[in-house]
Amino acid sequence: xxxxxxxxxxxxxxxxxxxxxxxxxxxxxxxxxxxxxxxxxxxxxxxxxxxxxxxxxxxxxxxxxxxxxxxxxxxxxxxxxxxxxxxxxxxxxxxxxxxxxxxxxxxxxxxxxxxxxxxxxxxxxxxxxxxxxxxxxxxxxxxxxxxxxxxxxxxxxxxxxxxxxx
Numbered sequence: 001x002x003x004x005x006x007x008x009x010x011x012x013x014x015x016x017x018x019x020x021x022x023x024x025x026x027x028x029x030x031x032x033x034x035x036x037x038x039x040x041x042x043x044x045x046x047x048x049x050x051x052x053x054x055x056x057x058x059x060x061x062x063x064x065x066x067x068x069x070x071x072x073x074x075x076x077x078x079x080x081x082x083x084x085x086x087x088x089x090x091x092x093x094x095x096x097x098x099x100x101x102x103x104x105x106x107x108x109x110x111x112x113x114x115x116x117x118x119x120x121x122x123x124x125x126x127x128x129x130x131x132x133x134x135x136x137x138x139x140x141x142x143x144x145x146x147x148x149x150x151x152x153x154x155x156x157x158x159x160x161x162x163x164x165x166x
Contacts, residue, residue, distance in 0.1 A: 139164075
């Protein structure tokens with residue numbers, strides 16, 4: 001026959017195990033509720049390990065439609081699931097002042113001090129259109145060989161984005 005102390009310790013251990021499991025579930029669910037955005041350095045490392053389609057969101061702090069996409073489309077569970085599993089999602093401030101080394105080349109914001117809203121080289125290279133000034137929001141989708149497949153220069157609703165991603 002077990003003593004009360006042994007039984008109490010047994011229940012205590014079960015309770016701790018249950019709490020640890022529930023904590024894991026909560027953390028896992030929280031990760032599923034957010035897109036695992038990468039930067040370009042992380043993207044380069046990931047592509048070296050396993051080629052995959054790339055989804056790039058160029059934004060700026062002042063861009064109202066960019067913020068609207070953050071609040072609507074990028075919080076949709078289906079979009080989060082697709083971007084986290086089928087793509088390498090990258091989010092970049094188009095006006096970044098960072099020097100970025102990617103695939104043996106160094107990129108920077110050459111427009112700093114020359115323009116009111118200086119745009120970094122990477123968004124200019126990947127999300128520019130002929131005879132049209134650079135505009136936001138800008139979404140670029142690349143295939144698993146890192147070739148541009150699609151570009152979007154507008155607010156994308158969750159429904160539009162799902163159509164694009166599926």
